[in-house]
Amino acid sequence: MDSLSKLQAVVFGASGYSGSELLALLHNHAYIQVTHAFASERSSAMPWARIAPQLAGTSDLVIEPFTGDTDVLANVDLAFLALPHEASAELAPKLLAQGIAVFDLSGAYRFADADLFAQTYGFVHPFPGLLAQATYCLAEHLNANSFQDIALYSIPGCYPTAATLALAPVCESAFLDPATVPVVTAISGVSGAGRAANLRTSFCEVSVQAYGVFNHRHRPEIARNLATDVVFTPILGPYPRGIVATCVAQLRGGVSAEMVLDAFQKAYADQPFVRLVHAPPAVQHVAYTPFCDLYVAVEGQQLIVIAALDNLLKGAASQAVQVANIVYGLPATTGFERFLGGVSARAAAVVDSGAAQHD
Numbered sequence: 001m002d003s004l005s006k007l008q009a010v011v012f013g014a015s016g017y018s019g020s021e022l023l024a025l026l027h028n029h030a031y032i033q034v035t036h037a038f039a040s041e042r043s044s045a046m047p048w049a050r051i052a053p054q055l056a057g058t059s060d061l062v063i064e065p066f067t068g069d070t071d072v073l074a075n076v077d078l079a080f081l082a083l084p085h086e087a088s089a090e091l092a093p094k095l096l097a098q099g100i101a102v103f104d105l106s107g108a109y110r111f112a113d114a115d116l117f118a119q120t121y122g123f124v125h126p127f128p129g130l131l132a133q134a135t136y137c138l139a140e141h142l143n144a145n146s147f148q149d150i151a152l153y154s155i156p157g158c159y160p161t162a163a164t165l166a167l168a169p170v171c172e173s174a175f176l177d178p179a180t181v182p183v184v185t186a187i188s189g190v191s192g193a194g195r196a197a198n199l200r201t202s203f204c205e206v207s208v209q210a211y212g213v214f215n216h217r218h219r220p221e222i223a224r225n226l227a228t229d230v231v232f233t234p235i236l237g238p239y240p241r242g243i244v245a246t247c248v249a250q251l252r253g254g255v256s257a258e259m260v261l262d263a264f265q266k267a268y269a270d271q272p273f274v275r276l277v278h279a280p281p282a283v284q285h286v287a288y289t290p291f292c293d294l295y296v297a298v299e300g301q302q303l304i305v306i307a308a309l310d311n312l313l314k315g316a317a318s319q320a321v322q323v324a325n326i327v328y329g330l331p332a333t334t335g336f337e338r339f340l341g342g343v344s345a346r347a348a349a350v351v352d353s354g355a356a357q358h359d
C-alpha cells in the first residue's frame with residue numbers, strides 16, 4: 001500500500017484509556033490516519049492534548065462528542081471501538097452497513113454463541129445474528145490469508161491475551177494432563193477498569209484483592225481459546241497498568257522440559273511482540289510497551305508459565321493495531337517503530353541478566 005493514500009480511521013472511545021493509546025499508536029502510523037476521534041455524547045469537544053498530554057505530543061486532534069450520526073463517516077475505511085460492551089454491540093452493525101471495517105476492543109463480539117454471550121456479559125446481545133460473523137483476533141494466532149470478506153474483528157480481552165499466549169503452545173501440542181485443569185492467577189493494574197471514576201478503584205480504596213472468583217467474564221474466553229476448562233482468579237493491584245499472569249499446569253507423562261521449550265520457541269519464533277525471557281517478567285518490563293513477555297519453567301511434570309503485558313497496549317490498543325496491520329497486509333511492526341528502537345534494547349538486557357531457570 002502507498003503510504004501517500006492512507007487508510008482513513010475513526011476511533012470511538014478516544015477519551016478513554018484504550019482509545020487514547022490507539023490515537024497515540026495511529027498518530028505515527030505510516031498507512032492509517034485518524035480522521036475522527038469521538039468521546040460519548042455526554043462529553044464536550046476537547047483537544048486530545050488536554051486529556052492525554054503524555055501521549056498527544058504535537059497533535060492538534062480534537063475529540064468530539066459522538067451524537068450517533070454516522071453520516072459524517074462517509075470516507076472512513078475502518079473504525080476502532082474502545083467502548084463499553086453495550087455501546088460497541090449497538091454501533092458495530094451501523095458501521096458495517098456503511099462499509100466500514102470494525103475493530104472492536106470490547107467484549108461485544110468475542111463469542112459466537114448468543115447464550116454464552118448473555119451468560120458472560122449479563123445482557124442479551126442486540127444483534128445475535130452478527131456474533132457468528134465476527135472473527136476473534138489474537139494477533140499471534142491469525143492467518144494473514146484468511147481475511148477476504150470479514151469486516152468485524154473482535155480483539156481479545158487483556159487477561160485472555162496473557163493466559164492464551166502463555167498456555168496455547170502446550171494446549172495445542174496436547175502436552176497437558178487431561179485429568180487436570182490449568183490454574184491462572186493474574187494481577188492487573190487499576191487502568192483495567194477504565195478511566196471513569198469508581199469507588200472500587202479510587203486511590204484510597206485500592207489494595208491487593210482478588211475479585212470475580214470463579215465467575216470473571218474472561219474465564220470462558222480463556223477456556224474457549226485453550227479448549228480446556230481453566231481456574232482463573234484475577235487480582236486488582238495498586239498500580240496503574242500491567243498484568244502479570246501466573247499459569248500453573250500439569251504436563252502429561254512423557255512430556256519433557258525440552259519438548260515444552262521447543263513448542264514455545266516454534267510458536268513465537270516469528271512473532272515480534274512475544275518475548276521468551278529467562279527470568280520471571282515484571283510489570284515494569286512491559287508497561288507502556290506492546291510486548292508480552294513469557295517465562296517458562298518446568299519441574300518434573302509441573303509447568304509454570306508467567307506472562308506479563310500492558311493491559312492497555314498488548315491487552316487492548318496495540319493488539320488492535322497489530323490485527324489491523326495483518327488484515328490490511330501491512331508490515332507487522334508498522335506503528336510500533338518507537339518501541340522496537342528503545343525498548344527492545346532494554347528487553348535484551350532483561351533476557352541476558354536473568355539466570356537461566358529452565359533446561
Ligand SMILES: NC(=O)c1ccc[n+]([C@@H]2O[C@H](COP(=O)([O-])OP(=O)(O)OC[C@H]3O[C@@H](n4cnc5c(N)ncnc54)[C@H](OP(=O)(O)O)[C@@H]3O)[C@@H](O)[C@H]2O)c1
Pocket residue numbers: 012013014015016017018019038039040041042043066081082083084085087105106107156157158191192193194195196311312315316
Ligand atoms: N482498560 C483495559 O485494560 C482494557 C483492556 C482490554 C479491553 N478493554 C475494553 O475496551 C473498552 C474500553 O475500555 P477502556 O478501559 O479504555 O474504557 P474507558 O477508559 O472507561 O473509556 C470509555 C470510552 O468510551 C466512551 N463511551 C462511554 N459510553 C459511551 C457510549 N454510550 N457511546 C459512545 N462512547 C461512549 C467514553 O467517553 P466519555 O469520556 O465521554 O465518557 C470513553 O471515551 C471496554 O469495552 C473494555 O472492556 C479494556
